[in-house]
Structure formats: structure tokens, C-alpha cells
Amino acid sequence: MSRKKTPKSKAGSVPAASTLPTAANRPRLAGPRTARPGPEALPNGPPQSGRPSLGGTGDFYDVAFKVMLVGDSGVGKTCLLVRFKDGAFLAGTFISTVGIDFRNKVLDVDGMKVKLQIWDTAGQERFRSVTHAYYRDAHALLLLYDITNRDSFDNIQAWLTEIQEYAQQDVVLMLLGNKVDSAQERVVKREDGEKLAKEYGLPFMETSAKTGLNVDLAFTAIAKELKQRSTQPPSEPHFRLHDYVKREGRGVSCCRL
């Protein structure tokens, strides 16, 4: 596979605009998803090809995918992305995302350079139509709720309905319960998250953008799944996202907090 280079500029933002792609008609799922598609189902057609680096200073990569962060305003989407990209936590005043932003990160997945272009969407209702336009191109979605905010958990079903309507049918989807560091303020039990995830056949983890718990793991798991779907023949033993997340995910009682 040929090597691509990613441009030096790795972040961008796209305000609400009328030139965004429109969501295409696609089959709607009748009920909860029971299982993720097997490796024979490629995620939303071929992986994205990269633009060559003009300055020669970009990172090499072999394959690229688009990942979107979705969920209610304030659940920690931007913080999760900043934690993953920069290893830092955005404490202090909450600055709500306007429109949509993206950041790139190249991961080494079993010897292959996988570039994730991660779209950070605005959770606020007024930007919903902007977000809809981007679902179609997403290879994977990280759907977040805040374990200290019951509404954000109750709204997950509405988010799943949106996803079923606007995203590709074979999009890789993972449910994340964020802010697990805030044990005192927890109002959504871990078991509730697990139950909902099981109902919809989704891999699930609790995360903390503040401490970094399970953050790298969530993105790595997505990258592994996407890479496998795009490169591995169906006959070969394949990566299992659910098993990987279950095996590798850490609970709050464990050592990292």
C-alpha cells in the first residue's frame, strides 16, 4: 500500500455553511442494532485517501478514516479530542463548540499508519443541521454521554435515531460514558450504560477526558476496527471490537485514577 503524507496543518474548523454536503437517502434501521457488521463489510466505501504534503513536513500514513464525536452539549466531546490529540485537559470555563471542528492524528496500528480525521461536532440543538451533513462521510462515530448528567444519557436514544437516519448503515459506533472521574456527581450507573449498549449491540466504555482513562483506548479500538475492515480478507482471523474494548477497558476502581 502506498504511503501518503498528511498536510502540516492538522486542525480546522467549519462554521455553519450552505455548501455542506447533504445527507443522502439511505435505508433506515427498524430497531436497535444487534451486531456490528463483519469484516466483509467495508465502512462506507473505501477509506479516505490523503492529500500529499506540500511542505514535506507532514506525517506519513497508509490509510485514513473519518471519525465523528457526537452527543449532547457539555458531555466532553472537545475535551476528549484534546486529551487524545494533545494529552491535555481543557479545564476552566466551558466554551461550547460552534459548528464543527476537526483534528488529525496518525496512529500506528499493528505496523500500519492509520490517520484519523476526528470531527468534533457541536452538541447544541441549533447546530444540528450542520452536523447532519457530516454523518454520511463518517466511518466511525463516538457517541458520548456524561455520567453526571442524566439528560445526556436519556438523550442517547434520540442520538441513535439520528445516527440511523443520517449515518451510513455500517458505520462503526461506540458508546462512551464520560467524566468518570467525577464519582461524587455520578447519576448514571455503569450498569445502565452497559445495558443500553447491549440493547443496541454497541461496544461501551466509561472514559475521562480529565484523567485520560480509556481515551486512547477508545480511539485505538476504532482505528483497529476500521483498519481491519479495509485491509483484511474476510477469511482471516479478525479483530473483534467488542472483545477488545471489554478486555482492555479499565474501570474507575482500577489503578489509573
Ligand SMILES: Nc1nc2c(ncn2[C@@H]2O[C@H](COP(=O)(O)OP(=O)(O)OP(=O)(O)O)[C@@H](O)[C@H]2O)c(=O)[nH]1
Ligand atoms: N470532570 C470532568 N469534566 C470534564 C470532562 N470532560 C469534559 N469536562 C468538562 O465539561 C465541560 C464541557 O466539556 P466540552 O468538551 O467542551 O463539551 P462538549 O461536549 O464539547 O460540548 P459542546 O461543544 O457544546 O457540544 C467543560 O467544562 C469540561 O472541562 C471529564 O472527563 N471530567
Ligand SMILES: [Mg+2]
Ligand atoms: Mg465541544
